[in-house]
Amino acid sequence: MEKVAGALVLVPWLLALLVFISPWHRVRQFFTFLSLPILTFLTYKVSVGNLPLLVETPNWLNGLVTLYDFLLLFYFLYQGLKFKDFLVSVLSLFQLFLLVWVLKVLPHKEGAELLVDRLTVFMYWIVATVGTLIAIYATKYMEQEDLSRENRFVSVLLWFLGVMNFAVSVNNLEWFFALFETTTLASYVLIRFRWDEISVKNALRALWMNQIGGVAILLAILFAVKYYGVYRFTEILSMKGHLASMVPLSFLAISALVKGAQLPFHRWLLGAMVAPTPVSAILHSATMVKIAPYLILRLSPVIKGTLLAKLLIITTGFVFVSAGLLALTQSNFKKILAYSTISLLGLMMLTGSMGSPTAVLASLLLILFHAVVKALLFMEAGVMEKLFKAKYIEDIKRLVERAPVTVLFISIGFMSMTIVPYGIFVAKWLTIEEASNFLSHGAYISSIIFVAIGGVILSLLYFKVIGVMTRKREEFVRFRLERLPFVYLFSTVPLVLFTVFGSLFIARLSAELINPVVAQVVDSPAPVKAAGLTLVTGVSALYGWQIIGAFLLLLIVPIFAYFVHFSGTDRVFPYTCGERVDLTLGTYNFFCVSSIEPFVETASVALFILTLVLGGGLV
């Protein structure tokens, strides 16, 4: 078992090495394809084993990690000095100072450094399926962009998957710091991949922002050692109920917020769009930002019901709404997706900090479906960019006439984030019903308001984009599906199928596959049952016929849209009051919303400070 878990970290690294050194494109593609079955199989092996699994490691490994920490921080410092970036250099120096301090005070106690439980395996599953599909997609994408640097790019992606697997299975906070900063390094390398001025600038921004998260973790270790004398997740979790101080937890929560690109630290994730599209796909879906909800879920049993949790609910709920609002003003397709990721990450952390079994179930559903859907949408964004030269809302006008399949996939992706009966809707529904139980407290009231308002804003956003894409001039004169490269179809179709079938069998999925995870995160499973397709919760039910009915309604739309023409009916041009109007129409740009941006940023800074100071009890 330990060996399998270790292999999950090492195999991607090995494949990355093989991809890096192999001189032929086909061979590299072969190794990348190999990652999907291997990682899936290994994850399956772990998930059927006895969990949770605590792994003790030899002592020399501790030394190695510490050495690696120093090397990493010196590399960051070097980058800061090389590009003359003040913040990067200062933050690396500060981290070096804190790291030395941590090493000085860290007590050496025997204990497991690795922890593989159901939550970890849940993240493994996402990495093993969504992550590898993105890597496979990247081989084709780079073939179209720059074949000479393909090996570099794909091997970094594969290596990143191994790092992510490692990061979610550590127990020691110092190790977690090392892996946290390694993901920062990976994102830094990937964002500056094109090496033009703006890429380097955005990469450096990502670097310093994420280093703030690193600083927060180091401070958390210092305070944890000072107040509790412990530095492992399991030890902190076992102190549930009699924690002397919330300071370490609030610092960990801050690092999660930074990693999860919550306002005001959202710019690094927006900057990531200058890199090739697979980078955005992997940062937004399987790796990197998912550390944030993962960390909150890890801590949720100890922070549940505390002031910290309530402030986290308000902060992330605020981000859920305001990131959605800011997304309305954007015209770049990838930026719209990035803002909606930030927004949904807020919802994941909101549900995670609520900490009741049902809320945690909602959070896990959100993580899973969001990973799948965002990977799909970013891949489609790459397809649009490469094959149809469309990057902005202006370019995707009437795309359905040229690319019906791409439009269908994007529409499914967008709809799955808002409307019945898709998985993300189910999570939202569970959240609202759960929050209704605690309406005597302001935080829960605000959570229900935030979820309701944020949800409709995201619907507005997605339908705005779908509306631009599906606009048509007239009937299809000669309808044909666009020809997509095999690799693109291979990596996107499974995600579409999962979105649809995962939502159809949402009851089985949540009651049988995800509820065991919930049971291990918060010690008791959520009160949900599956009766056929019907999802029965404690207070209510989502009936199977409702799910099927909604799917039937949704599925006949594309069939009729593409293949059925009403005959015997006259065709006319749109009515324009008899005026000669140029019919190149855009859409609303919601310029009026952009005026609230300064207010939103100020408010989010204030909420951040409140979370840290009041939530951590620093005063």
Place this chain on the structure above:
Amino acid sequence: MTLALVLTLLSPVIGGFVYGFERILRARMQGRVGPPLLQPFYDFFKLLEKRSLIVHSFHAFMGIMYLLGTWFSLYVLLSGGDILVAIFFHLLSLAFLVVGGFSVRSPYSIIGSMRELLHMVAYEPVFVLAAAGLYLVTGTFQVSEILHSDQLPILYVPLVFLSLLLTLPSVLKKSPFDLSEAHQEIIGGPEIEYSGKYYEAVYTAKWIEYVYAFFFVFLFAGGKWWLGALLVLFSFFLVNLIDNVTARFNFRQMVAFHWYILIPLTVINLMLLALWRN
């Protein structure tokens, strides 16, 4: 269950009568005699005979989908299932109208669809909070159990009821919140490009929406169905009165009214109730 099915199947007829009655009521408020009660049905049959002109099949088809979606969401509501699910199903049916409206290159249709979405942004949070309010009083999200509850929700959550009343115009596209249709400026919005039997579908869907919206009012009487009927009558009268005496808002005013006035009203009520319960 059978009652729900029968009611759902009959809902276009019920909605048609409601609409006919509404036209008479509005006319009387304006000092006119008004059309006969069956006028909507006369219109219905006349539309069937008219020649259909369509822009393209997808657009015409989405009109039919809007009818089916609304009908199905009404059944979800009446069948006694979860009230939140019913609210979100309404969004699904709205999606068909909106995507249809967006799919033609008509400025009126596109502006109308966008405003339709803004309507949703305004009223949906109020509905969700109203559902939470009903849950707080009756202890269930199931419509069938709310309808047999001993509690009288309107006594406990009067402010929630008030905000639901004030949001009804925006669901039913009545003045002052009739932005998405706005006959004087965008000539019916998303409906503009439908004609003949395809307009028929959209027209009927609107009648079903009447039943859908007023059923929420009905729920606020809990198990006392006679009181529910009275509430529906009262709210029907009030909505038409407001429709007659107000002028149209712009979309910012509409969203601001819902977010900054109705939602706080609801929240104050919910918090007070939760505090009092503890």
